[in-house]
Amino acid sequence: MTAEPSSLTDADPRPHVVVLGAGFAGLSAVRSLRKAPVKVTLVDRHSYSTFQPLLYQVATGALNPGDITYGARGFAAHTGAYFRKGEVTTVDPETRTISLDVGPDLHYDYLVIANGVTTNYFGVPGAAEHAFPIYTRGEALAVRDRMTSYLDHIAATGEARGASVVVVGGGATGVEMAGTLAELRNTVLPSRYPELDPGEVHVVLVEMTDKVLPPFAPRLREYAAEQLRARGVELRLEAAVKEVRPDSVLLADGTELDANMTVWATGVAAHERVKNWGLRQGKGGRIVVGGDLRVPDHPEILVAGDIGVIEDDALPQLAQPALQTGQHAGRTIMHVLAGEPTERFHYKDKGTMATIGRLSAVADIAHGPKLVGVLAWLTWMFVHIFALLGNRNRVFVTLGLAFRYLAQRRGVMVVGDDPG
Template sequence: MNIPSVLRRPDAASGPGPGPRVVIIGGGFGGTNAARVLGRAGARVVIVDKNPYTCFQPLLYQVATGGLNPGDVTYRLRSFAARTPNCRFRRARVTGVDLEARRVECDNGGPIDYDYLILAQGVGANFFGTPGAQEHSYTIYTRTDSVRTRDVILSNLEALDTDRGRNFDVVVVGGGPTGVEMAGTLAEMKSIGIPAIFPDVSVDRVHVTLVEMAEHLLMPFDARLRHYTRRQLHRRGVDVRTTTAIAEVREGSVLLRDGSTLPADMVIWAAGVGAHEDVMDWGLELGRGGRILVGPDLRAKGQDRVFAVGDGALIEGNPLPQLAQPAMQEGVWAAEQILDLEAGRRTRSFSYRDKGTMATIGRNAAVVQMARFHGLRIDVTGFVAWLAWVGLHLYFLLGGRNRLQSMINLAARYLTFSRQASGIIGDIVDEGGDPGGAGPAAEG
């Protein structure tokens, strides 16, 4: 891209200067990628997020099952801003957006004026109006929720050792990558870890059920990969129930739409994501699931200086999967559109490059669906796919320390799996304790 000279200076200050002032709401995949491009081009960037860190959501299930520490998958946004030219960070919750005045209202530090605005606020859990789901379910879409889920899993496992008449029934709702990864890991903790860590507890007292409303697990994947996934989960002892819908989540049980019930000491909701309620007050046109409607160039409908990217945005007529890769590519694209506008050029339609998708099922088992190349596509399963999954996720972690610590922790868990697969370290949750607001509260 031919960038104007006033937008080329990597040492430009974030205060007054020639570059446009760009406010980015949300420090996730879309927001940080947009900030890199704009900051290096000389724009004055301010990232606003309610959390002081960015979180690598694809590995949060590892936090929930004790494989990684919370700090392994989080990175300080102040450190990110310090390493990115012309970038500043404001820890605040956005309370409103004044589109006419070009101003972002915050609960901390006063309003922020902008020349351009990028909305990368992300999403939270979507319970689809299911009665009792928000009150009685746990989620793993945020760092806080994953730590809470980890502690409840630990508490239930510890209770098995002292209460011989008790079982631990876990129902995982949602057959996408998050649900599959969570169910597979829990099943391996049951079959391999419990005999080592809790020798007096029978594995028959722990049950893992995966419930999916659709006909298959991992619906976007090829049929061969879906069948492989189901077989691997069955081998690990997961009770897989497809074409099964949840009617209500109750305390201690789940009511299915066919009238039957499943015992549930713990329900982990991984059935999908939805928009944050705050977005409804920003004066923008919303589409399905409360996502911000954007045009082909990622500008919000009816706006010439507001872009929306990531899971919280919906391209009209071209919906994309709510995954990390689309968010990262959209963040870069939105940044380049701003540079084009500043140079007097017209914006261009976003073109998503599908690089493939993957999901891990458990130890030595994963599925990788490559993007098509000249009409051909290579799909990989098993140990090679699992290695690819591990390598790619480590690569995309922010910060060398995070990559190194995650690599060490995952390697240690792999090598000592038979002795420490359920060796979760956390706090004990009181009997009957409230999930603590396990509703939609995803980090921006």
């Protein structure tokens, strides 16, 4: 394959579509354009795509990062696209030019912005400096390294009798992280760290509302809370975080929680550099688009996934909306090329789910049953394994999760793969 196109004057006469981001939305957009009469360049700062819903399994040691990543260059080649590795520094809508941190500029006829979002600390003092997010592969590994190194340290020195982990955020990621950590404390710690008393290792989940999993149905929220408490997770509901310190979390009511590690699992926002792209932004820095996902002032620019927001119909920042908007963005470009009117995007809600631990999950199926327990857990397993890219990843994730949940009392803490 020849070098990727970089200019509107390239010999290839087809319109050039540049897709920023190799996440759910970006890959979906590229896939939808594979038979279109365009040349496509996929851009990402990493050479791989990460399956973010399973990052907490990497953070807690069941999976290696390679199990949930897929080569972006290989995906691009398979779909007839080009791949360009680099971090976007500027987007100039007037000249239709994209600058990267390395290599020549890219010029486009159509641009799909699907570069996702990043952790939102909501201006909480100390959160960015002392809390551990789990939004990227490198961050998940940092959590795992911090957890294991601290346990090894106190087991060797006896400087502390226990440890405390505070998880901030009662959404799906926070619930999954807290439940898994508590389960590991109960099942793995006695055999791997006999020097420590599991009863002195505390897991606290802090949520500013009065419930965990707020978007879920009441019965599912109540089940999740019961399962967390049954695993020994201390729930601090209606508790806002005032400050994150190196070894504690200060709540708005003055309570100070010991925290040898604080995991930040609440909220996302656009990357800071998006402010300089000359595009109107809404809440959380999301780029405002029309119903067909085009930017009103620059109809050659489309936005898909978490980074975009339809002005009169804000979508949840989840995998399914990202996949569906990515596909729709590709279809919109094909409609424009064919001289056909574009169509408004309509989200098909397939439901949401979250796992609490072994044989325990909740699944809120759209227009279907609301499941809890083993059936919900099996549904969660099937959906997540099926959604992975690549048969290798499906096999390794199946084995890793099976070993964690079915042979759990033997203990598991996978190591390997460098952060990226």
